[in-house]
Amino acid sequence: MIRRLCIIGVGLIGGSLARALREAGYVEEIVGSSRREEHLQEALDLGVIDRFDSDPARAVEGADMVFVAVPLGAMGKVFESIAGKLATGAVVTDGGSAKASVVRDVCTAVGDTPDWFVPGHPIAGTEQSGVAASFAGLYQGRRVILTPLEQTRPEATARVRAMWEAAGATVNEMSVEHHDEVLAATSHLPHMLAFALVESLARLSEQREIFEYAAGGFTDFTRIASSDPVMWRDICIANRDALLKMLERFNTDLETLHTAIDSRDEETLLRIFTEAKVARDAFSRPAEKSKD
Ligand SMILES: NC(=O)c1ccc[n+]([C@@H]2O[C@H](COP(=O)([O-])OP(=O)(O)OC[C@H]3O[C@@H](n4cnc5c(N)ncnc54)[C@H](O)[C@@H]3O)[C@@H](O)[C@H]2O)c1
Numbered sequence: 001m002i003r004r005l006c007i008i009g010v011g012l013i014g015g016s017l018a019r020a021l022r023e024a025g026y027v028e029e030i031v032g033s034s035r036r037e038e039h040l041q042e043a044l045d046l047g048v049i050d051r052f053d054s055d056p057a058r059a060v061e062g063a064d065m066v067f068v069a070v071p072l073g074a075m076g077k078v079f080e081s082i083a084g085k086l087a088t089g090a091v092v093t094d095g096g097s098a099k100a101s102v103v104r105d106v107c108t109a110v111g112d113t114p115d116w117f118v119p120g121h122p123i124a125g126t127e128q129s130g131v132a133a134s135f136a137g138l139y140q141g142r143r144v145i146l147t148p149l150e151q152t153r154p155e156a157t158a159r160v161r162a163m164w165e166a167a168g169a170t171v172n173e174m175s176v177e178h179h180d181e182v183l184a185a186t187s188h189l190p191h192m193l194a195f196a197l198v199e200s201l202a203r204l205s206e207q208r209e210i211f212e213y214a215a216g217g218f219t220d221f222t223r224i225a226s227s228d229p230v231m232w233r234d235i236c237i238a239n240r241d242a243l244l245k246m247l248e249r250f251n252t253d254l255e256t257l258h259t260a261i262d263s264r265d266e267e268t269l270l271r272i273f274t275e276a277k278v279a280r281d282a283f284s285r286p287a288e289k290s291k292d
């Protein structure tokens, strides 16, 4: 049970955690803090938070749990503001989409590796942002990855794990490096492909009417290209090395496909498409079953 939860960045991710924990009866009081006061007023009007303070240093006063859910490029400033202002025994965690950059930001702000920080990442979201898009069920049945450091107090990790489980999520632990490699492959690369495809076709559509004929395949593939540009700019910069590795690998595979089409190599085309179908069917079967 959390007595006072402070959420810095009350948008889709922060707002959804607030709603989920309130619905679960897991928190007594929720204090919000964000850069823009009108966003905080909106969160208050929606009943997502109980009160707010736009100064993060004041907002964390007396909180036993702090959740930071701002874009990755804003993490450093937030940690600088709250370091030294936390209540004794307070635990801090975050929801950032890459972990090495956040750990670097915390250590720089504190001047050491703190034992109260538990890096985290809910593998759940939508293409929308802002508190109005938040909902209590976002984390239900979804995974959350925690990447505790050698210095992290085990009791702090246990408290963050219990918080996410109360929100309906399943928690896994892994190293910071492994997290950033895995997410570069499964989340960051697909977003790059969706953004690149839509942007490329948008330029083509200036000369032709192609979007009028875009149907299910295009819609399925490109939903995530509506995601927040600032959030994704920050993810690219934060997870640059792992993402570049994935992009290079993908470029090679795309080149293989290009060559196969160019040379009418039916065997290679059939092999690639069959291998992809088998992998996708195996991956989607459990998720689709659980929808029934
Ligand atoms: N959207 C997703 O699908 C998703 C999923 C998992 C993790 N994440 C991560 O969660 C974090 C938040 O993403 P979101 O989708 O909730 O974004 P959002 O835009 O919905 O919310 C971000 C909030 O942070 C506030 N903010 C921005 N800059 C700030 C600053 N300098 N100081 C204080 N507050 C500031 C904004 O006012 C807003 O309330 C990001 O780090 C993102 O990488 C996003």
Ligand SMILES: O=C(O)C(=O)C[C@]1(C(=O)O)C=C[C@@H](O)C=C1
Residues within 6 Å of the ligand: 096, 097, 122, 123, 124, 125, 126, 127, 128, 186, 187, 188, 224, 227
């Ligand atoms: O479903 C979506 O819209 C998402 O993009 C969510 C998604 C993802 O790639 O799966 C996006 C970024 C995150 O850090 C975690 C989850």
